Amino acid sequence: MPTSPSTSAQAAREVVAVRLRDLRKNAGLTVVDLAGRCGWHHSKTSRIENSVTAPSAKDIRAWATACGVAELAQDLITQSLSAESMYSEWRHQVRRGMKQLQDSVVQFFHDTRLFRIYSSTMVPGLLQTEGYAAALLSNIADFRGIPYNDGADAATARVERSHILHEPGRRFVMLMEEGVLYSQLGNADAMAAQIGHLLTAGALPQVSLGIIPMATRERSQWPVETFHVYDDKLVSIEFLSAEVNITQPSEIVLYLKAFEQLRGMAVYGAAARALLTKALSALD
Numbered sequence: 001m002p003t004s005p006s007t008s009a010q011a012a013r014e015v016v017a018v019r020l021r022d023l024r025k026n027a028g029l030t031v032v033d034l035a036g037r038c039g040w041h042h043s044k045t046s047r048i049e050n051s052v053t054a055p056s057a058k059d060i061r062a063w064a065t066a067c068g069v070a071e072l073a074q075d076l077i078t079q080s081l082s083a084e085s086m087y088s089e090w091r092h093q094v095r096r097g098m099k100q101l102q103d104s105v106v107q108f109f110h111d112t113r114l115f116r117i118y119s120s121t122m123v124p125g126l127l128q129t130e131g132y133a134a135a136l137l138s139n140i141a142d143f144r145g146i147p148y149n150d151g152a153d154a155a156t157a158r159v160e161r162s163h164i165l166h167e168p169g170r171r172f173v174m175l176m177e178e179g180v181l182y183s184q185l186g187n188a189d190a191m192a193a194q195i196g197h198l199l200t201a202g203a204l205p206q207v208s209l210g211i212i213p214m215a216t217r218e219r220s221q222w223p224v225e226t227f228h229v230y231d232d233k234l235v236s237i238e239f240l241s242a243e244v245n246i247t248q249p250s251e252i253v254l255y256l257k258a259f260e261q262l263r264g265m266a267v268y269g270a271a272a273r274a275l276l277t278k279a280l281s282a283l284d
Helices: 005-025 031-038 042-051 055-068 068-086 098-103 106-110 130-142 152-167 178-182 188-203 249-265 269-281
Strands: 088-089 114-119 172-176 207-212 229-232 234-238 242-246
Touching: 005 042, 005 055, 005 068, 005 114, 031 042, 031 055, 042 234, 055 068, 106 152, 130 152, 130 188, 172 178, 172 249, 178 207, 178 269, 188 269, 207 249, 207 269, 229 249, 234 249, 242 249
Parallel strands: 114 172, 172 207
Antiparallel strands: 088 242, 114 229, 229 234, 234 242
């Protein structure tokens, strides 16, 4: 079973904290001694060593210097920044609105050649229609209490971003649980348009759209959190409270293994279209 991404992010923080604590102990310094040399209260040292507070680059330089190993500071700073980038709280990402969040990944998408996406909860963003996306993003903005609810503008930006589906040189392998088709976002017309769009997009030669039937027996892989794999280099997972980005090769391998097992359970082509048509009929 893949390690929980949130656990992985916390574990990465703890590795940095342990290294800093070891430096202090190897230098023969107490928590109070190190705090005195760094010019801060000893409680800050404890918070950093217990992974309660993430150290800044300045903190790490001061810490390493106080322990007589200033030459190790840059390596620790790099490790700390990597740990923090794994876990980005949504409240920080959306502080300038939902549209800004959509626009922020445009260049990254253009740099990616192979997209592998598994969704257990909703239609993948690259396949969403404007009506479906507007309902989803507005709900997120309301739930988050974002003062400026720009869900409609964000939906337009998301659809514009999806034009990458038609650019040459890219492949898109997308998997959905069949239950996604029955989780209605927006009104019946918006949902019908969304399912109709899936029928069209699934026929694109560069898109492989698989649907895992609800009736699948003896699953080889249980439904897991929605995740995206970009060029074998990055796995991005969206949770209720945060987005977690994984770059550790050993963890990426686990998600690729899960993806292949899920892909093996999906149906494609005519069988997938039959499930989409069935869901469309259920809206009547």
